[in-house]
Amino acid sequence: MKGLNEIYKTFNEERLKEYITGEKDESKINGELDRYKRKTNPEEAIICFVSYEEQKFPDERGVDFLMDLAHEFSDATPLPLLPRLFKEDKRDFTIKMEEYTDFTKKCIESINKLNNRPILGIIPEIIPSTYIPDLINFYYDNNIISFVYDFNGKVSSGMRTKLRRMMIALKDVDLLEKSFLYSINVNNGKMIKNASVVRARDILTLGFGFNALGDQHVRRRFPPDVARMLRERMKKEKPMIRLFNDKDYGYYKTSDLSMLEHIYPKSETLIPFDNFRVYNNKARYSQALFNNERLGKETIKYRNLIKEDPDKTSEYFKTKEYVREKDIRDLEEFRGKIEF
Numbered sequence: 001m002k003g004l005n006e007i008y009k010t011f012n013e014e015r016l017k018e019y020i021t022g023e024k025d026e027s028k029i030n031g032e033l034d035r036y037k038r039k040t041n042p043e044e045a046i047i048c049f050v051s052y053e054e055q056k057f058p059d060e061r062g063v064d065f066l067m068d069l070a071h072e073f074s075d076a077t078p079l080p081l082l083p084r085l086f087k088e089d090k091r092d093f094t095i096k097m098e099e100y101t102d103f104t105k106k107c108i109e110s111i112n113k114l115n116n117r118p119i120l121g122i123i124p125e126i127i128p129s130t131y132i133p134d135l136i137n138f139y140y141d142n143n144i145i146s147f148v149y150d151f152n153g154k155v156s157s158g159m160r161t162k163l164r165r166m167m168i169a170l171k172d173v174d175l176l177e178k179s180f181l182y183s184i185n186v187n188n189g190k191m192i193k194n195a196s197v198v199r200a201r202d203i204l205t206l207g208f209g210f211n212a213l214g215d216q217h218v219r220r221r222f223p224p225d226v227a228r229m230l231r232e233r234m235k236k237e238k239p240m241i242r243l244f245n246d247k248d249y250g251y252y253k254t255s256d257l258s259m260l261e262h263i264y265p266k267s268e269t270l271i272p273f274d275n276f277r278v279y280n281n282k283a284r285y286s287q288a289l290f291n292n293e294r295l296g297k298e299t300i301k302y303r304n305l306i307k308e309d310p311d312k313t314s315e316y317f318k319t320k321e322y323v324r325e326k327d328i329r330d331l332e333e334f335r336g337k338i339e340f
Helices: 013-020 026-038 060-072 093-112 129-141 156-172 203-208 224-236 257-263 281-308 312-318 325-337
Strands: 004-011 045-052 119-124 146-150 181-184 197-199 241-245 250-254
Touching: 004 026, 004 281, 013 060, 026 060, 045 060, 060 093, 093 119, 093 129, 119 129, 129 156, 146 156, 156 203, 156 325, 203 281, 203 312, 203 325, 241 257, 241 281, 250 257, 281 312, 312 325
Parallel strands: 004 045, 119 146, 146 181
Antiparallel strands: 197 250, 241 250
């Protein structure tokens, strides 16, 4: 979003081991992340997320390496994202919760060995709503008052019970109006076959009380043969650009550049539309930058509406063509039960 930038780095056990054993030169990953950082506005904040894609937790050296990266390239240090946390684990959740908080405590201690920045607590989507207050209280006891909810590729409207429990838990420790809430990996809308526009479901997350909307990094995993078939198909088809339109809250995904140019706000952005005429790394980077910029502007606009008059937010959403009446009713019902 505008004013807040993300760096996202993914590790598995093998890749992490290469760094902690010295097999890979750490200066390369430091240089890579530093280049990302230099591309951002120096007046804007940066959060560097590290994602560990294994079902078991990293060891102490792995924790230290991941937390050092997150700390050095962030203005507020997020704890690790664990997208495969407790996958296929049938044990009692109380046991799993104890393991997660033990691991998280190690991460906090690693950061606090030399720390001058706030820490962002992670609330993974896998945590049942009944255990969310325990996690909030754990973070509060460790002086963490700002949080990232990792939707792990799911739609925010499907998490209403969990989000409600999170808000109540924050209210119970008097943090509802004091904490910073950030969402990441929200499903931004599934493209329907042969449809060039789909409603942007991620932007509606703001209505559930979040201060900022992060990127969606979760990618659907396919069997090797299916993935190979899809790659071959993509080689034959014209590449598509996907852009968010803040005028109607639709994501436009098409290879028809004339259609995209028609909705492109040239007077409101410094990103030249010509960046999309050739599909390469520059086009992909510009796509992410543009979408973050437009979503960021809407975030600021939404937060201002909340401060002025919360009732105006529903009226504002009604002006957007791709926001359904049911979406608005759901948000009104949610807000009616929680006093923001």
